[in-house]
Amino acid sequence: MRGFLKKLLLFAAIQLAIAAVVIWSYRRQFPPSQHFLAADIDKQSLIQTQAAPRLIFIGGSSMAFGVNSARIAESCGRHPVNMGLHAALGLKYMLAEVQPHLRAGDWVIVAPEYQQFSKLGGNTEFLVNMIEIAPAHGRFFTREQWSGIFDSGFVKRFGRQLRAVAGRPSRLFDRGTIGKTRPYYRRDGFNANGDVVAHLNVKPPRMSEREFRLRHDKASVRETVEVLNRFADVAKQRGVRVWFSHAPLPQPVFDQNRRAVDELEATLAREVRIPQLDRAEELAFPYDHFFDTWYHLSLRGVEKRTELLAARMAEQGKAFAEGSSQHDEFHH
Amino acid sequence: MVSSRTFMSFTTLTFLIFLVTVFALYWSLRDRRTQNVVLLTASYIFYGWWDWRFCLLMIAASLVDFFVGLGLNKVEEPRWRKVLLTCGLSANLGMLGVFKYFNFFAENFQALVTKLGWHVDPITLNVILPVGISFYTFQTMSYSIDIYRRKMRGTTQLIEYLAYVSFFPQLVAGPIERATHLLPQFFKDRVFSDEQARSGCKQALWGVFKKMVIADNLSPIVDTAFANPSAYNGAELALATVGFALQIYCDFSAYSDIAIGVARLFGFELMRNFAYPYFSQSVGEFWRRWHISLSTWFKDYVYFPLGGSRVAKPRMAMNVMITFMLSGLWHGASWNFIIWGALNGLGVLPEILRPHSRRTAGELPAEQPSAKTFARILGTFSFICVGWIFFRAGSFADAILILQRIVTAFLAPVGGLLRSDETDGRVWVVAALLLGAEWIKRSEWHPLAGIRWPQPVRWVAYSALLWIALYLGTFGSSPFIYFQF
Numbered sequence: 001m002r003g004f005l006k007k008l009l010l011f012a013a014i015q016l017a018i019a020a021v022v023i024w025s026y027r028r029q030f031p032p033s034q035h036f037l038a039a040d041i042d043k044q045s046l047i048q049t050q051a052a053p054r055l056i057f058i059g060g061s062s063m064a065f066g067v068n069s070a071r072i073a074e075s076c077g078r079h080p081v082n083m084g085l086h087a088a089l090g091l092k093y094m095l096a097e098v099q100p101h102l103r104a105g106d107w108v109i110v111a112p113e114y115q116q117f118s119k120l121g122g123n124t125e126f127l128v129n130m131i132e133i134a135p136a137h138g139r140f141f142t143r144e145q146w147s148g149i150f151d152s153g154f155v156k157r158f159g160r161q162l163r164a165v166a167g168r169p170s171r172l173f174d175r176g177t178i179g180k181t182r183p184y185y186r187r188d189g190f191n192a193n194g195d196v197v198a199h200l201n202v203k204p205p206r207m208s209e210r211e212f213r214l215r216h217d218k219a220s221v222r223e224t225v226e227v228l229n230r231f232a233d234v235a236k237q238r239g240v241r242v243w244f245s246h247a248p249l250p251q252p253v254f255d256q257n258r259r260a261v262d263e264l265e266a267t268l269a270r271e272v273r274i275p276q277l278d279r280a281e282e283l284a285f286p287y288d289h290f291f292d293t294w295y296h297l298s299l300r301g302v303e304k305r306t307e308l309l310a311a312r313m314a315e316q317g318k319a320f321a322e323g324s325s326q327h328d329e330f331h332h
Numbered sequence: 333m334v335s336s337r338t339f340m341s342f343t344t345l346t347f348l349i350f351l352v353t354v355f356a357l358y359w360s361l362r363d364r365r366t367q368n369v370v371l372l373t374a375s376y377i378f379y380g381w382w383d384w385r386f387c388l389l390m391i392a393a394s395l396v397d398f399f400v401g402l403g404l405n406k407v408e409e410p411r412w413r414k415v416l417l418t419c420g421l422s423a424n425l426g427m428l429g430v431f432k433y434f435n436f437f438a439e440n441f442q443a444l445v446t447k448l449g450w451h452v453d454p455i456t457l458n459v460i461l462p463v464g465i466s467f468y469t470f471q472t473m474s475y476s477i478d479i480y481r482r483k484m485r486g487t488t489q490l491i492e493y494l495a496y497v498s499f500f501p502q503l504v505a506g507p508i509e510r511a512t513h514l515l516p517q518f519f520k521d522r523v524f525s526d527e528q529a530r531s532g533c534k535q536a537l538w539g540v541f542k543k544m545v546i547a548d549n550l551s552p553i554v555d556t557a558f559a560n561p562s563a564y565n566g567a568e569l570a571l572a573t574v575g576f577a578l579q580i581y582c583d584f585s586a587y588s589d590i591a592i593g594v595a596r597l598f599g600f601e602l603m604r605n606f607a608y609p610y611f612s613q614s615v616g617e618f619w620r621r622w623h624i625s626l627s628t629w630f631k632d633y634v635y636f637p638l639g640g641s642r643v644a645k646p647r648m649a650m651n652v653m654i655t656f657m658l659s660g661l662w663h664g665a666s667w668n669f670i671i672w673g674a675l676n677g678l679g680v681l682p683e684i685l686r687p688h689s690r691r692t693a694g695e696l697p698a699e700q701p702s703a704k705t706f707a708r709i710l711g712t713f714s715f716i717c718v719g720w721i722f723f724r725a726g727s728f729a730d731a732i733l734i735l736q737r738i739v740t741a742f743l744a745p746v747g748g749l750l751r752s753d754e755t756d757g758r759v760w761v762v763a764a765l766l767l768g769a770e771w772i773k774r775s776e777w778h779p780l781a782g783i784r785w786p787q788p789v790r791w792v793a794y795s796a797l798l799w800i801a802l803y804l805g806t807f808g809s810s811p812f813i814y815f816q817f
Contacts, residue, residue, distance in 0.1 A: 001524040007530075008533070163803060
């Protein structure tokens with residue numbers, strides 16, 4: 001047995017050494033500190049330090065690429081915290097990273113992408129990517145997510161790093177290849193409120209995605225509803241108000257999936273204990289309002305969505321102010 | 333309804349950690365019985381990882397046959413022996429019936445009586461199919477039948493027996509082991525063999541490579557085409573069918589390779605389950621090389637009891653058809669599987685019915701194949717592919733549509749299917765290389781066996797397989813196909 005184990009360990013050590021070179025080269029080329037997901041470190045810092053009263057935005061990249069958070073927050077007299085980052089992190093992560101920082105008086109807009117109704121636990125590869133960049137953010141993962149990470153996440157992530165390094169062997173010893181990555185897919189593509197702004201003055205690249213089938217099974221929708229309701233309950237206990245807003249979709253894509261979207265919207269209206277701020281239909285924009293995917297808005301799209309949300313939040317702000325003054329009058 | 337929980341699949345990091353832990357614990361013990369307890373515990377953890385409640389079902393299935401075995405040891409009178417066996421088989425088949433076939437039979441019954449003009453309210457059960465149930469119930473049934481046939485005596489050692497039924501390397505998707513082969517190994521003291529462990533690692537590595545590089549990369553192409561066959565032309569559907577033939581082979585044989593390899597790490601030998609089936613020259617030969625443990629199970633426990641080949645030819649033909657259709661039903665509760673079974677039964681019939689037909693079971697041709705041999709191999713593969721269409725298609729109508737398009741529009745350009753973002757043309761090249769390697773090493777169990785190269789060269793080859801798997805692997809997106817059976 002000793003002979004077998006010796007050889008096995010030697011073989012494993014050789015493979016680990018190769019793996020270490022791959023990881024070293026990848027990290028040199030794409031320093032984690034400059035990665036798109038590293039913006040979550042800044043967002044965590046922002047949510048802990050932003051002054052009250054706050055308006056917190058939750059979502060994936062459709063929120064990051066989709067609003068002028070300052071203008072919306074201003075419409076209701078608040079300070080913005082845009083936590084939107086990446087849909088592949090999953091709704092569970094998005095809510096979990098905000099929940100500990102909720103304070104009485106906060107207002108929250110939750111706008112999950114449509115895929116959160118079929119896969120709300122996120123993509124394990126991206127979760128691993130997140131703990132590579134910010135290990136402490138592993139505390140926001142559920143047990144199921146950790147299980148998925150061990151099952152496939154680490155290996156999937158390593159596979160991607162291997163393809164990136166071995167696919168361009170001439171760059172093995174390069175440093176900072178990330179500088180060649182499109183600016184809006186880097187940490188410095190965000191502004192201080194957490195919005196991606198680097199893409200706003202860039203000519204939109206051709207959007208290759210044209211077909212989209214909204215697929216969600218009842219069990220996943222039920223789970224998403226439960227997760228949203230648990231979040232709503234915690235928020236209520238802490239004196240936080242929450243609204244639900246729909247993610248944008250190109251009009252043709254929306255039309256193709258109209259029935260499924262309507263069903264989903266009706267289910268959410270019926271079962272989620274969070275009021276809807278808008279209708280899915282209102283977030284169906286022409287193709288030229290999108291940047292490079294269905295969810296990423298171009299400058300025109302950002303302005304249109306911002307206008308819509310600002311108007312709705314202004315109404316809420318007004319109603320709240322009237323309510324408070326009535327409340328005050330009542331007390332006096 | 334499908335459980336949202338995840339299986340502990342062989343190709344996950346979780347399984348690797350589990351395997352290393354169990355291996356270290358197992359070989360740190362000297363006592364055989366304690367080693368068996370470790371294996372038993374590990375097997376139940378492995379199975380319960382998915383859903384612990386199904387461990388109870390497996391215990392129940394195991395205990396029924398354990399006590400039937402004990403009873404058969406004591407009872408001599410044939411009538412009572414038959415009663416005991418019938419009780420055991422009924423319990424096993426009852427479990428399969430409830431968890432796997434109830435909805436199928438209920439729906440077909442309802443459809444039939446509706447056609448006859450009566451109204452029956454639909455009765456279906458919302459149950460999850462416990463993974464591996466078809467495998468372990470067949471294993472426990474063969475145990476009782478072999479005792480009934482006096483091929484062996486029922487064991488009185490519960491730990492060893494439970495460890496045999498639940499042995500984790502082959503629990504979920506086989507090989508379906510006979511008690512006469514596997515159970516005695518639990519009663520032998522184990523001595524670690526470097527050679528056995530090395531050969532186990534090699535076979536497992538070969539399995540991982542096939543699964544990760546070929547099966548999983550073919551999956552998107554196959555899934556896309558079979559999900560919406562009307563969107564593709566005959567050539568594309570033919571390509572998807574060949575893709576599925578390669579996918580299911582590389583998926584299922586990979587599972588068997590890993591199972592056999594892992595079992596060897598613990599000092600156990602499992603039966604060979606695949607012997608290069610796509611090099612067969614007849615459908616009969618294919619079935620002697622494909623899923624051998626199931627084919628021989630049906631031969632021993634269904635075909636022979638029906639009379640096998642010792643009866644008149646019409647009856648023999650009927651026996652073959654019944655056996656193959658049941659084998660189809662074993663795969664899943666759907667008419668498509670039954671048709672698939674029937675089609676293969678028809679393919680086997682000429683060979684069975686002709687007394688002097690060519691029957692090859694053991695060796696593949698030693699030299700390069702002649703044009704005639706090659707044509708026979710190609711013809712057999714094509715026939716098997718027609719069967720795979722029914723096996724894989726979402727419905728009978730889809731299967732017919734695919735067949736129609738392949739026949740009527742075979743010479744259309746293959747475009748759309750390969751242009752999808754999710755597909756990767758390299759997989760076809762790797763699959764061709766794999767078939768080449770298998771042909772060259774056809775006298776061995778798998779291409780990595782019996783390599784006589786110097787150690788550094790061998791290690792470079794093993795490393796290359798591992799790194800190609802990591803480079804091209806999709807990891808975790810497709811569970812093993814046979815988990816669903």
